[in-house]
Amino acid sequence: MHDINDIRKDPDAFDAGLAKRGVSACANQMLTLDDKRRVAIAEAQDLQTRRNEASKKIGQAKRRDDEVEAQRLMDEVAGLKDDLQKAEEAERMANDKLMEALAALPNLPLEGVPIGEDEEANVEVRSFGTPREGKAEHFEIGETLGMMDFEAAAALSGSRFVVLRDELARLDRALGNFMIDLHINEFDYRETALPVLVRDDAVYGTGQLPKFAEDLFRTENGYWLTPTAEVTLTNLVREQITDAAELPLRFAALTQCFRSEAGAAGRDTRGMIRQHQFTKVELVSIVDADSGEAELERKTQCAEEVLKRLDLPYRGMQLCTGDMGFCARKTYDLEVWLPGQNAYREISSVSYCGDFQGRRMNARFRHEGEKQTQFVHTLNGSGLAVGRTLVAVLENYVNEDGTVTVPEVLRPYMGGAEKIGDAHA
């Protein structure tokens, strides 16, 4: 959500920012809505003033038992009521219209973000490891092992679900545990266990609503299934004033995520790359207005460290203006090398959102002794998507005989096992 005052201060800069994202200019439209809103407010307030004055006099008349005068005054303001109600309704509508329009606008890219239309214009900022050629895709490896079962999942739930068995199920769990342990032990994140069902306000706060409702699952009694723990972790500070001394707040969670993948029909239909339900370790930071960009770099490094310790080749991409998410001002994607696909695939996305979500959540902070509050700045990032990491491990660690070597850092989480598939080979 943007501050209408910022738009008023420099409408051209606002439109220029939107243009970078391929969104057409609309500052003028917003200012017109705001003007209408303010006129409506002034009209309603004027009527309210008159009503209040009259009511006060009526009260005074009644106190001195002057019923005649009281009645005279009551007759006098009787006509006001209708106008007042209309004016208040007009004020509400004018305000709603402006809020609705503002809520649909994406955040502005930070200075220096590469300008472009789509992922073609993303910029590689670094890389790690050496990509190798591979022969097998992860689902071939998993099915050969007899531990990855899409048919069983389809029977239960349809497409875009998977059943993992035996050591692969354990590997999945090991990955999640390894990741979250790393972040809480070494990077100062607080582990958090969260609901995966939330209400409208929370999803609105992080920007998935109102625009992207079709990407989410909704229960019959009105809950949303969280598409990422970004929603819950970020909303932890909603509608409150955090003491600035407590910042930065760093939260990590290992949760299930649920996405309808409404717009992805036909894409990544095979395998575990794109599922309706997947596990992810999410990293969220709540910071003050000055720390956002440094925290973005830090968080990206936290995510990268997971890949490094798993010895998975990856590259870091800075997203261009056209490829960034709705709330983001600056985003890095980490893309892991998948030998089976002979391609880099996104495994983490780390974004700095400025105060865009803070304003939507009415989440503020205040420096000790100061009166003025500011909206918190927020960051979120995957550290990492567990399902896709499992895919990467399989394709990068598969052996000639179809077994899969367990990455060293995961062995403590696997009962010491060095290999998957030996017993079944």
Next chain:
RNA sequence: GGAGGGGUGGCUGAGUGGUUGAAAGCGGCGGUCUUGAAAACCGUUGAGCGUUUGCGCGUUCCGGGGGUUCGAAUCCCUCCCCCUCCGCCA
């Protein structure tokens, strides 16, 4: 699921139709006193929005929304949340 009790300012807690944005206490801030601090005493202390060069003025807000009324923290409807008892249950 059934029955009941509650949601008031940073906190505790009064307030059931008329200058109530809201008593009192705590906390915070300023001052007096003190070498300094504490204690004591005095004063002060909510937020959003609109308007204004500024002082200010106006308006809204007592969980959210709607309604009754000339006037609502106070009455009505509805939703949300918390608590207690019973039932059920991982």
